[in-house]
Each structure stands twice: as C-alpha cells, then as structure tokens.
Amino acid sequence: MDTNSSxxxxxxxxxxxxxxKYSEEEIITRFPxxxxxxxxxxxxxxxxxxYNIAKRYGGDFHLRFDDTNPSKEEQQYIDSIIDDLKWxxxxxxxxxxxxxxxxxxxxxxxxxxxxxxxxxxDQTGEEIKQNRGDLFSPGKxxxxxxxxxxxxxxxFNRMVDGEFQPGEKVLRAKIDMASPNMNLRxxxxxxxxxxxxxxxxxxxHVFPMYDYAHPLEDAIEGVTHSLCTLEFEDHRPIxxxxxxxxxDFKEKPPVQIEFARLELTDSIVGKRYIxxxxxxxxxxxxxxxxxxxxxxxxxxxxxxxxxxxxxEEIGISKSxxxxxxxxxxxxxxxxxxNKAKRLNVxxxxxxxxxxxxxxxxxxxxxxxxxxxNPEMGKHKIPFSKNLYIEAxxxxxxxxxxxxxxxxxxxxxxxxxxxxxxxxxxxxEDGNIVEIHCTYDPxxxxxxxxxxxxxxxxxxxxxxxxxxxxxxxxxxNLISDETFDSNNFIENINxxxxxxxxxxxxxxxxxxxxxxxxxxxxxxxFNADPKLFNKDNLExxxxxxxxxxxxxxxxxxx
RNA sequence: AGGGGUAUAGCCAAGCGGUAAGGCACCAGAUUUUGAUUCUGGCAUCCCGUAGGUUCGAAUCCUGCUACCCCUGCCA
Numbered sequence: 001m002d003t004n005s006s007x008x009x010x011x012x013x014x015x016x017x018x019x020x021k022y023s024e025e026e027i028i029t030r031f032p033x034x035x036x037x038x039x040x041x042x043x044x045x046x047x048x049x050x051y052n053i054a055k056r057y058g059g060d061f062h063l064r065f066d067d068t069n070p071s072k073e074e075q076q077y078i079d080s081i082i083d084d085l086k087w088x089x090x091x092x093x094x095x096x097x098x099x100x101x102x103x104x105x106x107x108x109x110x111x112x113x114x115x116x117x118x119x120x121x122d123q124t125g126e127e128i129k130q131n132r133g134d135l136f137s138p139g140k141x142x143x144x145x146x147x148x149x150x151x152x153x154x155x156f157n158r159m160v161d162g163e164f165q166p167g168e169k170v171l172r173a174k175i176d177m178a179s180p181n182m183n184l185r186x187x188x189x190x191x192x193x194x195x196x197x198x199x200x201x202x203x204x205h206v207f208p209m210y211d212y213a214h215p216l217e218d219a220i221e222g223v224t225h226s227l228c229t230l231e232f233e234d235h236r237p238i239x240x241x242x243x244x245x246x247x248d249f250k251e252k253p254p255v256q257i258e259f260a261r262l263e264l265t266d267s268i269v270g271k272r273y274i275x276x277x278x279x280x281x282x283x284x285x286x287x288x289x290x291x292x293x294x295x296x297x298x299x300x301x302x303x304x305x306x307x308x309x310x311x312e313e314i315g316i317s318k319s320x321x322x323x324x325x326x327x328x329x330x331x332x333x334x335x336x337x338n339k340a341k342r343l344n345v346x347x348x349x350x351x352x353x354x355x356x357x358x359x360x361x362x363x364x365x366x367x368x369x370x371x372x373n374p375e376m377g378k379h380k381i382p383f384s385k386n387l388y389i390e391a392x393x394x395x396x397x398x399x400x401x402x403x404x405x406x407x408x409x410x411x412x413x414x415x416x417x418x419x420x421x422x423x424x425x426x427x428e429d430g431n432i433v434e435i436h437c438t439y440d441p442x443x444x445x446x447x448x449x450x451x452x453x454x455x456x457x458x459x460x461x462x463x464x465x466x467x468x469x470x471x472x473x474x475x476n477l478i479s480d481e482t483f484d485s486n487n488f489i490e491n492i493n494x495x496x497x498x499x500x501x502x503x504x505x506x507x508x509x510x511x512x513x514x515x516x517x518x519x520x521x522x523x524x525f526n527a528d529p530k531l532f533n534k535d536n537l538e539x540x541x542x543x544x545x546x547x548x549x550x551x552x553x554x555x556x557x
Numbered sequence: 558a559g560g561g562g563u564a565u566a567g568c569c570a571a572g573c574g575g576u577a578a579g580g581c582a583c584c585a586g587a588u589u590u591u592g593a594u595u596c597u598g599g600c601a602u603c604c605c606g607u608a609g610g611u612u613c614g615a616a617u618c619c620u621g622c623u624a625c626c627c628c629u630g631c632c633a
Contacts, residue, residue, distance in 0.1 A: 007571085034633055069632060125631055134629050136559050170631055180560040182629050191631035210633050234561055234628050258562085260626095265568080313580055315570050317563090320626050324568045327581045337594060372594055403592080412590055445590065457590045520591050548592040 007316050009257050013053065013225055021252070027059030028223045031085075032066045032098075032214070035077035037271040038286040039084045040293045041307070041328070042262040048311045049259070050227055051090050062221055064096035068213045070195035078199075080286070084294040089304045098217045099197050105208045105216055106160055108246050109171055109190060113152045117245055118189065119145055120155040121172045128170075131177075132185050138178035139185045145174065159192055162205035166192045173212070175241060183238050187211050215239040215256075219249040226254045229261040230318065262314070263322040266476040267292045273488065282492060283477075287530070289540045290477045290496050300474065301516055301526025301542035303339075306332040325476065329543045336516050336524050336542070338373040344381065344414065344459040345504040345519035347471065349388035351434040351463065354419060357385040362464070365445065367415035369507075370518075379507045383416050386463035388503050390521070393458040394435060396424055401549070403455035405435070412457040414520065418443035459520040466503035469537040471525065473498045508537065521545060 016022050029050040033043060054061035063085060067073050082095060112118035121128065121142045133139035147155075156171055158164065171190040179185055189212035197204050208216075215238075218226045226239075236256050243253035263269055268277065269292055277283045277291070286293050289300035297307065310331040314323050363383045370376040389405070398406040405411050410420040416439075423436035443449045475496045482491035502519075511517060513532040517525050523544035531538040 011573085032633095036633085066633065072632075128631075129629075132629055134559090138558070139629090167631070178558085180558065182560080185629085188631050193631085207631095209631075214633085230562070231627055232633090236561090260563085313569080315580095317570070319563050319570095321563095321569060324581065327569070330581060333593090342591075342593095368590095371589090371591080401592095414590060416590095454590090456592070459591070518591090518593090521593075545591080545593055550592095 008318070009049075009053070009225070009227065009259065009316060012255070012257060013057075016224070016255075017057070022224050024057040025059055026222075026224060027054060027057040028062065028221065029054045029059070029225055029227060030062040030064050030096075030218065030221065030223050032064045032217070033081055034066045034069070034072070035074065035081060036069075036072040037077060037275050038080050038293045038295055040269055040271065040274060040291070041264060041267075041297065042269050044088060044294060044307050045262045045311050045314065045316075046227070046229070047085060047088065047090060048308060049316055051092075053225070053227075059224075061090070061092055062096050062223065063090075063092045064098060064217060064221065065199075066210070066214065066217070067097055067099045067197075067199060068208050068210060070193065070197060070207065073198075075198065080295060084298075087298060087304060088294065088307060096217075096221060097199050098213055099199050101213075101217055101220050102197065102200070102204055102208065104220060105213060106190075106206070108216060108248075109156065109208075109212075110153065111247070112173065112189075112245060113156060113171075114149060115245065116149060117174050118156075118171055119147055119152050119174055120159065120169050121145070121186075121188075122169055125167060128188070132182065133177070135182070141177050142172070142186070145177075145186070156190075159190070159206050162194065162203075164192055164205075166194060168192060171206070173238070173241070175238075181234055181237060183211065183235050184241070187238055211235055211238045212242055215242045215254070216246070216249075218254040219243055219246075223254045226256045228256060228258055230258050230320070231261075232256065233258045258318065259316045260318055260320050263320070264292060264325055264328065265322055265480040266325045266478065268477055268483070268488065273485070276489070277477075277492075280489065282489060289472070289528075290474055299526075299528060299530060300540050301514075301524065302332050303335050303516075306335040309335065322480075332543050333524065333545075336518070338370065340370065340516040340518040340524055341376065341507070341511075342368075342370050342518040342520055343505055343507055344461050345469070345471075345502050345508070345517075345522065345525075346388045346390050346459065346461055346466075347500060347502045347519070347522050348391045349503055350391040350394055350432065352387040352389050352419070352460070353434055353436050354385050354387065354439045355422065355436050356438045359385055361385070362462070365415055367445075379510075381415060381505045381507065382462050382465045383413075384462040384464055387413070387460045388463060388466060389413075389435075389458055389460045394421075394432075396432065404458055405437075405456075410452075411454050412443070412445075413439075413460045414457050415445045416460070417441070417445070418454055461503050461505050465506050467506055467508050467537070469502050469504050469508060469539060471500050471502045472528075472538070472540045473500065474541055504537075509534070511537065516542070518545075 031047040031050045051061045121144050131140040170188045172186045175184045177185050190206045193207045239256045243249045287295035287299050364380045366378045367381050394405045407421050419437040419439045425434045477496045511527050513529040515527045524542040525539040528540050
C-alpha cells in the first residue's frame with residue numbers, strides 16, 4: 001500500500017502491536033480539523049497519513065471535528081471538509097464531533113476536582129498571564145489555588161449552570177506553576193463562554209480548552225494513536241496528564257505522536273494566511289484555483305490521485321522542511337498524461353496561409369486523441385488554407401538550435417502535412433501579419449511518407465473552424481523568497497492570474513465540465529466546473545508541460 | 558531555572574552497528590508526427606551539521622559544540 005512504510009510512526013505502532021498492547025484491528029486513528037476554514041494541501045498529508053495507517057492494519061479512521069471554540073466555527077466549513085475528504089478518496093462513517101462529549105468532559109472535570117487536581121480560579125486573564133511567569137522564571141501560585149474541594153465543586157457547578165460571566169472564572173488543572181514547560185503551569189481547562197453549541201443545538205456556559213478536550217475526545221473514541229504536528233510536542237505531557245488522572249482511561253491511554261507539518265515553496269500554506277487572502281478579497285474565495293486548498297486545487301484541475309501520490313512521496317518525518325512545488329506539479333503531470341485529451345489549442349495565434357492549398361477546400365483529418373493511450377481513440381480535425389499557429393512556433397530570424405518554423409524551413413503540422421515557410425507578410429509598421437507556406441500533399445499524416453524528415457511538429461487550428469475559448473493561466477501567488485508572514489500580502493504576484501482568448505480545434509466542444517485536456521505543448525488544462533458553459537468555454541491551466549527548449553530572453557542591452 | 562525538538566545531495570526522504578534506498582530537480586544520450594512522454598546513463602568516490610570518543614567496524618552508540626524550529630491564548 002504505502003511505500004514509505006518504514007517510518008518512525010509505523011515503528012511505534014508496530015511495537016504496540018508486537019507487544020500485544022493492541023491487535024491490528026484495534027488500531028484507531030483520527031483526523032481532527034477545527035471547522036474554522038477549508039482544508040489545504042497540508043491537511044491532505046495529515047488526513048492521508050491517519051487514514052492510510054488505519055487502512056494498513058484494518059483498523060478504524062475517524063473524521064472528528066474539534067469544535068471546542070464556538071466563536072470560530074461554521075457549518076459551511078464542516079460541509080466543505082467532508083466534501084473535500086470524500087473527493088480525496090477517503091471513506092469514513094458519520095463524522096464525530098468533539099462537542100458531543102461536552103457533558104462527559106464536565107463530569108471528568110468534577111473527577112479531577114474531587115481528586116484535588118483542578119481548581120476554580122477567580123483571577124482575571126491579565127492576572128493569570130502575569131502570574132504564569134516567563135520562559136526563564138517560574139510562575140506564582142494563584143491565590144485561589146488551594147480552595148477546598150467542596151468550594152471548587154460548588155463554584156464549577158455554578159459555572160456550568162451559567163451563574164458567571166465570561167472571564168470571571170476559569171477551571172484550571174493543578175499541576176506545577178514552576179514547570180519549565182509553560183503548558184504545565186496550571187493550564188486552563190474550562191472557560192466560560194455563553195455560547196450555543198450549534199451542532200448539539202444546546203446551550204453551554206463552559207467550553208473546554210484544547211489541551212483538556214483533545215485527549216478526552218481521543219480516549220472516548222478509542223483512538224489508539226493520536227498523530228499531530230510538531231508544535232504540540234510540548235503539549236504531550238498535558239495530554240498524558242489528563243488521561244492518567246481519569247480513571248476510565250488511565251489503563252490504556254492513546255499516545256500522541258508528532259510529525260512535521262507540510263510547507264511548500266512558492267505557495268501560501270496555512271489556514272491563517274489563506275483565510276486572510278479570502279477575507280480581504282485578494283482571491284476569489286476558498287476555492288480560488290491559485291490557492292493550495294483542496295477545493296482550489298480541485299477547481300484548478302488537480303486529481304485526487306495526484307495529491308495522494310504526492311503525499312506518499314514526500315514522506316513523514318520530524319524535521320521542518322519545505323517541499324519544492326515542482327514535486328506537486330510532477331505528480332499531476334504524471335497522473336494526467338494518459339488521461340487527458342490532447343487537443344490543438346493556440347494560445348497566442350499568428351496566421352498562416354497555405355498558398356498552394358485550394359481556397360475553399362476543407363479536409364476532415366483524423367487525429368489520435370492521446371498518442372500514448374490508443375484507447376482514447378481518434379477524433380476529426382478540419383484542415384484548410386488559412387490556419388493559426390502559436391506565435392512562439394515561428395521565428396523570422398531563428399536563433400541557433402531553433403527547429404520550428406522560420407523562412408525556408410519545413411515542419412510538420414501535427415496530424416496534417418509538412419509545410420515550408422516561403423514568405424513573411426508585414427504591415428507598414430513592420431509587424432508580421434501572416435506567414436505564407438506551401439504544403440506537400442505527399443506528406444499527409446499516416447501516409448507513411450519517409451523520404452525526408454523534419455525536426456519539429458507544431459500544432460495548429462484552422463481559422464474557419466477555430467473555437468474561441470477563455471483560458472486562465474495561473475502562476476504562483478507568491479515566490480518563496482517573498483513570503484513574510486507579516487506582510488506577505490504586499491508580495492502577491494499581480495499576474496498570478498492572466499486570462500487570454502485562445503483558439504481551439506472543434507473537438508473542444510465535446511468537453512465536459514471538469515474534464516482534463518492537454519493543450520498541445522501548452523500544458524494541462526481543466527474545464528472549470530464553476531464557470532463552465534457551452535457557449536463560453538473557460539479553462540484553468542493546471543500545470544505547464546516541461547519544455548526542453550525555451551525561447552531566448554528578449555535582447556538584453 | 559528555561560524547556561521541547563530537528564540536522565543525510567539543490568529540495569523531500571530511507572537508513573535503527575556491517576560499509577549511503579527511492580522520488581523531485583538537474584545533466585548526457587537513444588526513440589519520438591507534442592523539443593512532451595518513454596528508455597538508458599550520470600548525479601553524497603574516506604561520505605551523513607561539527608569536534609572528539611567507544612568498536613575489528615559508526616550516518617547509526619557516547620560526550621562536547623554549532624545551527625535552525627516550537628513554547629509565556631480564557632485559540633487549535
């Protein structure tokens with residue numbers, strides 16, 4: 001299944017299986033997003049990691065919404081997360097919700113109070129902060145730290161009942177105000193928020209904090225291995241503390257294992273930053289094709305297979321790293337090369353006239369839809385006297401090693417004939433208006449002609465039958481060097497999206513929404529399902545083709 | 558009285574005491590009706606952040622050092 005199987009996480013799990021702590025089928029993993037935004041490529045890595053581990057052992061995988069902060073969470077995010085994960089290819093039962101366990105969490109808090117391990121603190125937020133100390137000096141005990149169990153219980157019950165205002169009181173774990181680990185300096189475990197839990201449709205006056213809620217959510221669901229990102233390493237002691245102090249779970253608590261989050265060059269990964277782009281209207285929405293959100297990548301035309309392969313290949317480790325964006329692009333190309341229709345589409349046209357071709361003749365030529373995948377069959381393409389070719393496929397004064405069209409040179413028109421450039425027609429300002437060529441009827445595609453060879457094949461469309469289409473050419477939103485978390489918005493590439501009108505062969509009219517098409521020599525494109533309409537076709541470029549040759553830079557003086 | 562992590566090629570990443578997998582990128586060549594794809598070869602020649610140590614043998618074990626990342630929300 002997964003090739004990169006021998007990593008440190010698998011080792012730990014395998015140890016647990018070999019020592020009979022768990023049988024293979026008992027392994028349960030979970031992917032726990034907070035529903036406060038859309039999923040992105042980083043979540044793909046995390047979700048797939050958890051999912052593939054559960055699959056590997058025949059255990060269970062849970063999608064669980066970590067919805068402990070009602071002020072940030074919205075139904076639209078829950079919906080999108082489910083949709084995106086299903087699209088990615090994950091299969092799971094009804095999602096779990098952390099908020100379903102609020103009543104149990106409140107009960108467990110009473111257990112902690114009864115054990116003298118939690119207390120109600122009346123300090124203000126500012127006082128708590130002051131007394132926490134800092135990285136180099138210990139904190140000070142709260143004056144309320146030694147209240148009696150009875151008083152704590154009474155106060156907590158009144159918090160739960162809604163007798164107090166937000167900020168008035170919190171419930172804290174009684175651990176160690178002098179711990180070198182800040183997370184252990186009596187962390188707040190319940191705060192007062194007079195919010196309605198939308199999902200449960202029930203009023204709550206206290207909401208649990210992540211550090212308290214997460215281990216309990218895992219334990220309640222029977223999760224065995226709780227995989228999270230590196231920044232939670234310092235939280236592992238509190239994770240363990242909570243479970244070791246609750247009788248129901250102290251026997252066989254889940255273990256937290258951390259791995260490095262995904263970073264990608266030339267892109268903005270990170271919900272916080274993506275949300276800012278969306279909120280400020282810099283992109284069109286969470287599914288803007290320039291974003292590395294799952295929905296953005298999907299709209300751009302990326303496939304689930306490509307994301308899965310990518311995710312597999314980047315591996316899992318604990319070192320902070322930044323994966324080259326080219327790696328992602330490689331896996332879409334790789335997935336699409338045998339799936340996409342390959343059509344002649346001219347992005348930047350220049351007119352060609354075949355001077356020795358009959359004026360009104362139109363030939364219906366047959367052309368393979370994907371030369372590397374004969375199963376995709378053939379389709380018809382009309383050929384006539386007046387054509388468009390790609391401007392970059394012609395050079396009036398060719399540079400060395402240029403073997404496309406130039407005066408006196410002969411090339412093949414893909415699926416048609418050899419043509420030789422005889423003339424270049426210009427207007428009074430010296431701009432090229434059209435290129436005149438002659439064709440050789442003997443060289444018709446498929447005729448087996450082999451008396452002479454050409455060094456290049458170029459794509460074309462006939463002027464009369466060309467279908468104008470709208471094409472969005474995307475570039476990265478930002479370059480790796482310009483990413484600065486404080487003011488990255490200033491460095492957004494204004495040309496990250498450029499829309500051009502292109503000319504396509506008529507076969508494009510048989511395109512379906514979301515279908516992938518390779519525009520010969522111009523890369524892979526996706527029929528944007530959101531903008532798709534038969535009278536006004538719009539495509540997004542997924543990724544460019546690799547090019548063994550690029551036109552030389554404009555003369556640098 | 559700070560604590561917790563991580564260092565293997567341009568970028569990811571295997572490796573778990575027996576003599577540096579794989580992928581991306583890149584380079585060279587072959588095939589090619591897309592300068593794509595495909596194929597072949599080359600890409601860490603006393604080397605695994607660094608300095609020592611243990612060992613017949615070290616990227617793997619030990620010690621010191623250095624660099625980078627995370628932590629002082631009633632966010633997750």
